[in-house]
Amino acid sequence: MEKHSKQGRRACLIAFIVPVVAMILIFIFRGIFPFGQETFLRTDMYHQYAPFFSEFQYKLHHGGSLLYSWDVGLGINFSALYAYYLASPLNWLLLLCPKGLILEFMTYMIVVKIGLAGVAMCWYLRRRFPQQTLGCSFIAILYALSGYISAYSWNLMWLDCIILFPLIMLGFERLVRGESAMLYVIALGLSILSNYYISIMTCIFMVIYFICLNVLEGIGDARVVGLRVLRFGIYSLIAGGLAAVTLLPEIYALQMTASSDVNFPQTATQYFTIIDMFARHMPFVETEQGLDHWPNIYAGALVFLLLPLYFMNRKIGLREKIVNGLLLVFFYLSFSVNILNFIWHGFHYPNSLPCRQSFIYIFLILVLCYEAWLDRAASSAREVNASFGMAIAFLLVTQKVVTDDAIHFSVFYLSGLFVLLYYGFLYTERTRTKRTHRWTAIAMLVVVSVEATLNMAVTSVTTTSRTAYVSDNQDVEKLVQAVRAEDDGFYRFEKITRKTKDDGAWMNFPSVSLFSSTAYAHCSDFFKRMGMESSTNAYSITGSTPLMNMLMSVKYDIYSEEPQAPGEMGLSYIASSGMTSIYQTEFALPLGYMLPGSALDAWDTHAGTPALAQNSLCEALDCAPVMDSVLGEFYDADYSFTADQAGEYYAYVNNAAVKQVSANYGYTEKSFNNVDRGYLLELGYLEAGDTVTLHSKTEGQSVSADVYRFDYNALRALQDVLQDESLELTSWKDTKLSGTITTEKGGVMMTSIPYDPGWKIFVDGVETDITEVKDTFLGVELTPGTHTIELRFMPQGLVLGGLITVLSLVMLLAIWLITRRFGLLSDGLREYEELTQEDEDADPSATTEHAVVEDDEAAVFEEELQAEDDLNTAAPADGDDATPEALAEDTNGNEDDADLEIIAIHEE
Secondary structure (H helix, E strand, O other): OHHHHHHHHHHHHHHHHHHHHHHHHHHHHHOEOOOOOEEOOOOHHHHHHHHHHHHHHHHHHHOOOOOEEOOOOOOEEHHHHHHHHHOOHHHHHHHHOOHHHHHHHHHHHHHHHHHHHHHHHHHHHHHHOOEEOOHHHHHHHHHHOOHHHHHHOOOHHHHHHHHHHHHHHHHHHHHHOOOOOHHHHHHHHHHHHHOHHHHHHHHHHHHHHHHHHHHHHOOOOHHHHHHHHHHHHHHHHHHHHHOHHHHHHHHHHHOOOHHHOOOOOOOOOEOOOHHHHHHHHOOOOOOOOOOOOOOOOOOOOOHHHHHHHHHHOOOOOHHHHHHHHHHHHHHHHHHHEHHHHHHHOOOOOOOOOOOOOHHHHHHHHHHHHHHHHHOHHHOOHHHHHHHHHHHHHHHHHHHHHOOOOOOOHHHHHHHHHHHHHHHHHHHHHHHOOHHHHHHHHHHHHHHHHHHHHHHHHHHOOOOEEHHHHOOOHHHHHHHHHHHHHHOOOOOEEEEOOOOOOOHHHHHOOOOOOEEOOOOOHHHHHHHHHOOOOEEOOEEOOOOOOHHHHHHOOEEEEEEOOOOOOOOOOOEEEEEEEOOEEEEEEOOOOOOEEEEOHHHHHHOOOOOOOHHHHHHHHHHHOOOOOOEEEEOEEEEOOEEEEEOOOOEEEEEEEOOOOOOOEEEEOOOOEEEEOOHHHOOOEEEEEEOOOOEEEEEEOOOOOOOOEEEEEEOHHHHHHHHHHHHOOEOEEEEEOOOEEEEEEEEOOOEEEEEEEEOOOOEEEEEOOEEEOOEEEOOOEEEEEEOOEEEEEEEEEOOOOHHHHHHHHHHHHHHHHHHHHHHHHOOOOOHHHHHHHHHHHHHHHHOHHHOOOOOOOOOOHHHHHHHHHHHHHHHHHHOOOOOOOOOOHHHOOOOOOOHHHHHHOOOOEEOO
16 A cells, blocks of 8 residues: 555656646746746736736735735725735745746746646546556646646636646535535635636536536435535535635626626527537647637547547446536537537636636546546457547548648647557557556656647747846836835826836836726726727726826826927926936826816716817816817828927827827837727827828728827916815825815815725715716815815725635534534435445446445455456457456556556555
8 A cells, every 4th residue: 555655646746747847848948037038928927917916026025905006007906906816825925036036936836836737637536536547647747738728827827726626526526425525615715715717617517517426426315415415505605605705805896897797698609610629639739819719628639549438438337428428518519609608707708718618628528538548458459449540530530621720730640640659559558568568658658748748838838028028127116216215295107118007016106007807997988088098908098198197196207218398298307227217297186186066067078089078177177178189181091280389299090990000200100009999199299390191000991080289388277276276195005095185165076096985085084975076086075174084995895705704614614523523414425325335235237337445455455466367367369359357457566667557556
């Protein structure tokens, strides 16, 4: 038994080391730091995860609140952002990480998590099946380096759920059998805590799999089934309750995002066929991460051989084959049918990154393949040949009928090569010599590892320049710290040349822009109406005019290049560091300022165009408009205008179909992307007589535009009106602000804080109802006079969620103690086990395929060895005619040989 335990540890070690070494080799080849100056930042990891990790690390090191942050999006519920992006317990290791190594922390945390996914899968297989082989390490490697990981490994916030899923499955199977449910509860609770979104898919599958397990285990006794349902319901609710401290605030926060709307599809459509989908099991197929719906389901070319062997294997029960076959078909439908796809993704269509539930399918199909591997002795040589023939036939058919651009012609030949190698191993192993077993095991390990590593290298791990990403970071941080040392008030910064919308979080300064799935929908709508870039889950200062900067308390601008005509635009030079400079603008309002009720009503933010909406505010306050229209002319598909006087110019493209525009100045050209989002194009400072031509880069679309010159004199007049009665802060922290304001006539004090029900406003010590200014910002009605104002933030649902978590812990502990003492929730299942045993005694053929190890394990094991020796003596020479028993592996030999052989060994 010590030998078997040692082999188990080796299998888990292999399952960890091979994926880790594979990833590090890829990093070395790609020149990822510290092996070069590249970094593994891909899509959202570049734009969101790195900045949010930086903000989390900054808060941990500087003692900031984990409930709210001012560094992105004008201010945002950080507890919701934490729950969505940062809740993995492993992320708390950022306490030990210096600022300069955050990218490396993320990168190599991905590597460690991929290795842990292999360990979790290996551990599941060794506990699920009484027979044990080193084959579990091969299967675990394929799970850790699957197509899902190739496509989404950069999405490190999902990887915890991939690690925990095999543990959840093992605990769930124990629960249904009437054993301890502690593993299920703890693993599922951790999964929901780490990432609620992927856990939605896990929970959906648990319901489906619960039905399947009941069919497999037997549903004859209603009492037993009822008790299973009760246990499943109670323990699942407790698992959710354990994560309620992060889950509940997240649920409330997501109700304020654009994703809160549910539009159930009205008709069913199919994206592609099962043949198209199954073809993506081939190695080296380009992963899908865009808006197409292709599933990333690569799990090794070994699947093409072992899956047919599973369904042909006579040792595996028919009922099990039917249930698992239907599960596979259901997943194919889930990938292909729009309604099922919609349900799996939390009643939303994914915005890119399709089929996010495919890790469950990969797990399922690998488990079936492992079962076929365990029972391969029951497969005749004729069946192995048939499996190989079916695999090659499928590759030939797909080469003819599949036209997916992601599948290069070489993929079919490389897939055939690996299938041929695995077929050779399976056939050669049937010679049953000890030396053949040993070398087959080594060869299988090598080939599986090489295939999975090459697939990961070809289909994953894109890079970007680490040097470029961090090039100005130290300069910006130095300038921000210098400003804060001199000015301790509340204000925001604008970084003119941004790398991401979340630069404020990356470099830890209060900012306006945000790209996050927790972005406030009302802010996105307001930004778009006022001419700034926004989308479903983002809003940005791109397109912002000096008026909007003033309303949002933007006091300092950070430039990578010297600004044009800074004096004319109200900018004062402060300091420089390297190639970066910081300027102070004279147009910046405090956090709060008074608006007369009549002016608030007259301000029309739905005026039709952003320029009209901004001028509407000026008119409501009896000021001159800040946006002066400038006429231009059409030239074919282009629009051209000439500056009538020096100033800062903006253009608004009326044609919503135009996505890209270039502005030609005669001596240079400037490009604008995502123009269809409806933001103002910042053309910059022009001298009188300068001519600019706008050209559409969207095929078949012409530019229809309105051009405006910004009037700084009108802005100064508007600033005087608003600043006259404004909030003077006496203190401000992440979750609490205090100050005073004096108003002569009363009205609404508007703030530039996005509305969130977690905020409470106290006027003169009394909690006062919040006014939602333009359905976007916090405001409060004030009477004439001087008032003390206090704002406090507590995320909605946090207190209740914390209470539920504590109660769930207490309940789990109580159930554990009670069941440990009395077994109250297992009595019915124990009765079922007795009934099952009686059935087995009456009908020996009803026993399960994998016998449970008896108490006197050593004696049973010795008997099996003796019986196998007898069979070896009588084994026929012709493999085609050999019985399954005569093909069992030879388990004699010393301990070192046993560790290398792929043999069936009972679990200790």
